Amino acid sequence: MKKLFIFTAILCFSHANNEMEALYLQNGCNGCHGMYGEGMGASPRLQGVREEVLLRRLKDLQKGKTRSAFGTIMVSFAKALDQNQTIEMAKYLSNLETKVDDERYEIEYTPAGDGGS
Numbered sequence: 001m002k003k004l005f006i007f008t009a010i011l012c013f014s015h016a017n018n019e020m021e022a023l024y025l026q027n028g029c030n031g032c033h034g035m036y037g038e039g040m041g042a043s044p045r046l047q048g049v050r051e052e053v054l055l056r057r058l059k060d061l062q063k064g065k066t067r068s069a070f071g072t073i074m075v076s077f078a079k080a081l082d083q084n085q086t087i088e089m090a091k092y093l094s095n096l097e098t099k100v101d102d103e104r105y106e107i108e109y110t111p112a113g114d115g116g117s
């Protein structure tokens, strides 16, 4: 019974994780924060940052509170996440590692839904 529980927990975790990966890429977060949240220019590193910090920062941004003058660009992206996605995204980013795999790049370039163009 315990084994089944652990299996289910792992399954749920990896499902949520895949969902966040797709959300991260389809919302274009990688365009500013990098493919693996490594950060670029004015866009801070997200990979491996503590979950509580990311969550607090996302909530601040949703209220329009930024850390820098460039931050205003991030406000609409933060607002695009619903409450549950905000929590899951903070968790996802804090566990994100640079693992170069082609599948990830495919998600980035696969348009959602219409299967082409």
Ligand code: HEC
Pocket (backbone or CB within 6 Å): 023, 024, 027, 028, 029, 030, 031, 032, 033, 042, 043, 044, 045, 046, 054, 057, 058, 065, 066, 067, 068, 069, 070, 071, 072, 073, 074, 077, 078, 080, 089
């Ligand atoms: C147009 C560029 C751009 C895009 C696209 C973008 N961000 Fe950001 N992001 C920024 C900038 C700039 C900041 C710094 C905000 C500030 O100064 O407060 C930031 C801050 C953050 C922070 C807070 C980090 C910290 O240390 O303060 C998180 C978390 C974050 N972004 C997640 C995301 C997610 C998730 C997405 C996709 C839904 C996304 N970003 C899309 C530019 C971007």
